[in-house]
Amino acid sequence: MARKSFASLLALLAVLAIGLIGLVRAVVRVGVRPAESVDAPASRERADPSQRSPTLIAAQETGPILPFPAAHPGIDTSALPAARESAAIARADLELKDALWVEGHVIVPLGTPADEHAEIVADGTKFESRPLYRTEISPDGSFRVAFAHGTKMGVLMLEARYLYLDAVRTISPSNPPKDIVLEPRLGGCIQGRVIPPGGGSALRASIVGCRAQAHGSDSTNWQSPGPVERGAKVGEDLEFEFKGLPEFDGYSVDLHPPGLFESSRSDLHVEAGRILQLDLVLRLGARVSGRVVDEKGVPVAGASVRTRVEPSANPWGSGGATTTGADGTFAIAGIQPGRLTLQAYARDRDSAMLKVGDLDEGAVKDGIEIVLGHGLSVTGRVQWPDNRPVAGCLIELSFKAEPGQPSMFVSSQVHSKGNGTFEITGLAQGSIALTARARPRMGARNEPTLQSAGRTGIEPSLWIAHVEDVKPGTDGLVLTLQPGQSLRGRALDDTGRTIALFKVRAKPVRSAEESWREDAEVSRSYSGTDGSFEIDGLQDGEWTVTADARGYAQSPPCRVTLPRGSAPIDLVLPRAAIVSGVVVDPAGKPVPGAMVCALLANEVNRIRFSDRGDNEGVADSAGSFELRNVQPGSVRLVASLAGSSDSAAIALDLQPGQQVSGLRLALGSGAAGSRAK
Numbered sequence: 092m093a094r095k096s097f098a099s100l101l102a103l104l105a106v107l108a109i110g111l112i113g114l115v116r117a118v119v120r121v122g123v124r125p126a127e128s129v130d131a132p133a134s135r136e137r138a139d140p141s142q143r144s145p146t147l148i149a150a151q152e153t154g155p156i157l158p159f160p161a162a163h164p165g166i167d168t169s170a171l172p173a174a175r176e177s178a179a180i181a182r183a184d185l186e187l188k189d190a191l192w193v194e195g196h197v198i199v200p201l202g203t204p205a206d207e208h209a210e211i212v213a214d215g216t217k218f219e220s221r222p223l224y225r226t227e228i229s230p231d232g233s234f235r236v237a238f239a240h241g242t243k244m245g246v247l248m249l250e251a252r253y254l255y256l257d258a259v260r261t262i263s264p265s266n267p268p269k270d271i272v273l274e275p276r277l278g279g280c281i282q283g284r285v286i287p288p289g290g291g292s293a294l295r296a297s298i299v300g301c302r303a304q305a306h307g308s309d310s311t312n313w314q315s316p317g318p319v320e321r322g323a324k325v326g327e328d329l330e331f332e333f334k335g336l337p338e339f340d341g342y343s344v345d346l347h348p349p350g351l352f353e354s355s356r357s358d359l360h361v362e363a364g365r366i367l368q369l370d371l372v373l374r375l376g377a378r379v380s381g382r383v384v385d386e387k388g389v390p391v392a393g394a395s396v397r398t399r400v401e402p403s404a405n406p407w408g409s410g411g412a413t414t415t416g417a418d419g420t421f422a423i424a425g426i427q428p429g430r431l432t433l434q435a436y437a438r439d440r441d442s443a444m445l446k447v448g449d450l451d452e453g454a455v456k457d458g459i460e461i462v463l464g465h466g467l468s469v470t471g472r473v474q475w476p477d478n479r480p481v482a483g484c485l486i487e488l489s490f491k492a493e494p495g496q497p498s499m500f501v502s503s504q505v506h507s508k509g510n511g512t513f514e515i516t517g518l519a520q521g522s523i524a525l526t527a528r529a530r531p532r533m534g535a536r537n538e539p540t541l542q543s544a545g546r547t548g549i550e551p552s553l554w555i556a557h558v559e560d561v562k563p564g565t566d567g568l569v570l571t572l573q574p575g576q577s578l579r580g581r582a583l584d585d586t587g588r589t590i591a592l593f594k595v596r597a598k599p600v601r602s603a604e605e606s607w608r609e610d611a612e613v614s615r616s617y618s619g620t621d622g623s624f625e626i627d628g629l630q631d632g633e634w635t636v637t638a639d640a641r642g643y644a645q646s647p648p649c650r651v652t653l654p655r656g657s658a659p660i661d662l663v664l665p666r667a668a669i670v671s672g673v674v675v676d677p678a679g680k681p682v683p684g685a686m687v688c689a690l691l692a693n694e695v696n697r698i699r700f701s702d703r704g705d706n707e708g709v710a711d712s713a714g715s716f717e718l719r720n721v722q723p724g725s726v727r728l729v730a731s732l733a734g735s736s737d738s739a740a741i742a743l744d745l746q747p748g749q750q751v752s753g754l755r756l757a758l759g760s761g762a763a764g765s766r767a768k
Contacts, residue, residue, distance in 0.1 A: 145359055145369040186218050190237035191264035195247070195271030197232045199254065203277055204364050207253050211273075213238050215245035215264065225250070238264035249273060252280050253364055255335030257684055257733065276733065278336045279361035281305060282368045283344060285329040288351065288375040298348045298373070301325050305333045307342040307361070309733075337733050338363045344371065350424040352376030377450035380422035381459025383415045383435050390419025391463050394437040400429040428452045433461060439517040441466030467518040469561055471568030473507045473527050475554075480511025481572060484529040492521040518563035527556045527570045528628050552577060553628025576653040577627040580660035582617070582638045582646075585723075585747040589622025590664060593640035597626055600633035600650065629653055638662040644722040644747075668745040671717040672754025674710045674730045674738070681714025682758060685732040689721045689743075723747045730756035 193213065212225045213236035224237040238245045247260040254275035262268065283303060287294050307319040319339065323331040325346070336342070338361055345355035352374040361367055383394045397412035411423045415435075431450050436442040441464040447456060473481040484507040507513045507527075515523070531551040555575035561568060578597065582590040598612040617624045626636075631653050638646045643664035651660065674685040687708055710716045710730070723745045730738040736759035743751060 145356065145367055186221055186239065187224075187237055189240040190224070191240065191242060191245075192235060192237050193245070193247070193262065193264055193267045193271065194233065194235045195273060197228050197234060197249070197273045197275065199228075199232065200275065200277045202364055204253060207251060209249060209251035209254055209275075211236055212248040212250055213245060213264075214248055215239060215242035247271070247273065249275055250334070251275070252332075252334045253278055255337065276337070277363045278338060279363055280366045281333040281336060281342065281344060281359070281361060282366055283323075283331045283333075283346075284368075284370045285325055285331070285346065285354075286370055286372040287329070288373055294348075294351065294373075294375075295329070297350055298325055298329060299327055301346060301348045303331045303333075303344060303346040303371070305336070305342060305344050307336060307339040309337075309339040309341060336361045344369065346371050346373070347425070348373065350378070352425040352427055374425075374427075375453050376425040377428055377431070377452070377454040378422070378424040378456070379426065379431070379433070379447060379450075379459055380420070380457045381461065382419040383421065383437075383461045383463050384419055385440075386462060386464050390417075391415060391435075391437055391440070392417045392419060394419070394421075394435050394440075394463055396421045396423065396433060396435045396461070398423060398426055399432040399434065400427045401432075402429060426450065428454070433459065435461045435463050437463060437517075439466075440464065441517060442519060465516060467520070467563035468514055468516040468566075469518065469523060469525075469563060469568060470512070470514045470566045471570060472511045473513065473529070473556065473570045473572065474511055475572055480509075481507060481527075481529050482509045482511060483507060484511070484513075484527050484572075486513055486525055486527045486570070488515060488526075489524045490518065490521060491523075492519050521563060522559075523561045523563065524559050525557070525561060525568075525570065526630065527572065528553050528575070529572055530554070555628055555630055557630040575628040576631060577625050578629060578634070578636065578651060578653070578655075578660065579623070579625045579657070580636075580662060582622045582624065582640065582662050582664060584643060585663060585665045589620065590638075590640050590643065591620055591622065592616075592618045593622070593624075593638050593643075593664070595624050595626050595636065595638050595662070597629060597634045597636045599630075600635055636660065636662065638664055640664055642667055642720065644720075665723045666748035667719065668721040668723050668748065669717065669719050669750045670721055670728060670743065670745075670754060671715070671750075671752045672756060673714045674716060674732075674756045674758065675714060676735070676758050679757075681710075682730075682732060682735075683710055683712045683714055685710040685714070685716075685730045685756075685758065687716045687718065687728065687730045687756065689718060689726040689728050691722060691724060691726055721745060723749070728754065728756065730758060732758055735759060 195211075197209065197211070199207075199209075209228045210225050211228060211234045212223055214223055216239040217223075218239045226234055226236055228234050236247070242264045245262055245264045247262065249256050255278045256273065256275050260271070260273060262271065285298055287298060302322045302324055305319070305321045305323070307321075319337055319342075321333045321336070323333050325331050333344075340360045342359040342361055343355060343357040344359065345353055347353035354371040354373050356369055356371065359367060359369070379398075383391045383396065385391055392415055394415045395412065396415065411425060413421050413423050415421045428451050429449070431447040433445045433447055434442065435445075443461050443463050445459065445461050447459065450456065473484040473486065475481060486505050486507065488503060488505070505513050505515055530553050553575045554572035556570035556572050558568070558570065580595075582593045582595070584590060594614060594616045596612050596614045613626060613628060615624065615626050624638075633650065633652050636649045636651060644667050646662040646664045649660055649662060670689065674682045674687065676682050687710065708716065708718055716730075726743050726745060727740040728743060729740045738756040738758050741754060741756065745751070
């Protein structure tokens with residue numbers, strides 16, 4: 092009897108223990124629903140089916156904040172409860188027996204809402220018969236995930252409603268770090284509801300499964316990371332959710348289901364720890380269909396057709412675009428009501444515009460036919476001075492259509508054929524500028540000798556032919572190559588020493604009226620102890636010449652007029668300054684991942700990025716930074732990080748080649764958005 096009573100007592104104690112564990116987990120655990128629900132958030136109480144203004148709602152305030160440590164603890168994850176491991180194995184398939192298990196810890200920021208639900212996902216080599224392993228974060232912040240056997244490099248991702256990582260954590264699952272600590276930031280959430288046209292469900296099938304897009308940037312914090320781009324699928328309840336968004340004030344959300352006019356909301360502000368709710372009201376729009384043919388009625392496949400609607404703030408973006416099929420047909424739905432014009436164009440063909448007229452909401456117009464001709468052309472021949480053809484010559488062109496003419500899709504480069512001839516097609520009325528360049532081949536028959544090319548070096552100089560204001564429809568244009576202009580000089584630093592490795596760029600000077608010109612700059616790289624260069628293949632006129640080299644600031648622009656004789660020019664590249672230091676938070680703790688930039692005295696909102704290949708400009712894991720290519724002069728050094736206000740600016744007057752170390756940039760407390768002065 093005593094033995095039976097003892098067994099009953101043990102059973103009662105076991106039941107009480109299980110109940111106590113469940114009660115503790117209910118109090119401290121965060122969890123509204125699994126992270127996969129980003130594509131189908133829980134339904135909200137339906138309001139009147141008219142578009143609501145974006146509404147910020149506070150997150151769940153009942154219940155404690157996660158009791159995760161606020162600082163790096165001495166993490167000991169060498170032994171997990173046997174029951175936890177055996178339960179995981181029981182739920183998974185046999186692949187988990189050979190999996191690579193990785194353990195770590197998450198430090199949840201203070202202020203995280205109590206309804207947060209966070210999971211860690213192990214992304215690497217795919218399992219054969221199971222999805223990627225994911226697990227909830229335990230109440231003490233620990234996690235344990237499995238990578239498929241054989242994974243060389245894996246990624247730890249955080250999926251949560253409010254929390255987000257600045258960057259995913261990459262590890263080697265077979266040899267993971269001893270202590271893996273993830274420190275997410277506290278962001279916000281956008282929940283959206285889609286209102287179909289007329290509030291009906293007839294178009295439901297075309298809406299469910301579509302992806303809403305969110306784009307965000309922070310206009311108040313000019314050094315904040317970004318832009319942010321996220322996608323979320325519309326669920327069966329016609330709702331969607333964007334999770335883990337940084338606290339920015341410049342978000343926009345748009346949705347464009349097939350056959351419906353796009354709906355968008357802009358100037359949305361996301362606050363940390365809060366949910367922004369909004370509605371996207373869809374419109375049916377108008378629909379058109381037809382085909383594109385040539386002058387003989389033959390279908391034109393692959394032609395682009397786009398819409399223009401007036402009045403509209405963005406006429407060319409107020410409808411849609413498509414490409415014709417093999418039979419030349421097209422159909423565009425979801426067009427904004429208004430006065431519609433269709434434009435069709437294709438490579439090496441004329442462009443055509445057809446005025447369709449006024450279309451109302453829900454209007455349908457079929458049977459449209461757009462005739463796309465071959466357009467005007469320019470034909471010609473490239474030759475040497477003795478009239479012999481130049482085969483394979485590169486011909487660059489810039490085209491300007493006359494006022495009122497549609498823009499054209501014209502190749503910016505063509506090459507001459509073996510007999511020197513070329514043809515440019517698909518032009519409208521306007522003007523075209525052509526530049527042909529070729530380098531004589533050493534020892535080639537029927538080509539200029541090195542002596543006649545103007546120099547006796549190893550490589551012949553470029554010969555050039557340049558013509559302006561060629562009218563489309565011109566036939567038999569002759570481009571006769573002549574020795575191009577060359578420009579000689581040296582690349583020096585601010586002490587007068589020559590630079591051994593550098594690049595020279597030359598660009599034609601154009602007036603404001605010639606801004607349409609697409610003149611490609613001429614650039615050459617040089618190496619040599621004397622710092623000399625000769626850039627050839629230039630036509631007569633004004634040029635701006637600069638030089639760049641690693642470890643030096645760009646040379647001031649040098650403006651020259653060709654021809655200018657043989658006088659060389661000197662391009663002076665000041666030695667870049669080097670600045671280094673540490674970024675800390677308000678408590679003096681080093682801050683990894685902070686961005687550091689140097690702005691010139693006359694710069695207001697431009698970040699001077701350095702070579703990210705050396706991680707310059709970004710604080711390392713110890714908060715240290717080094718910028719090696721800072722332009723000399725008066726600069727302001729500023730550090731920034733999402734979720735924090737910018738550091739106070741440090742003013743420096745840098746001399747060429749100066750090295751400044753030991754700088755300390757302290758980020759401010761509070762939300763991001765303040766601008767360093």
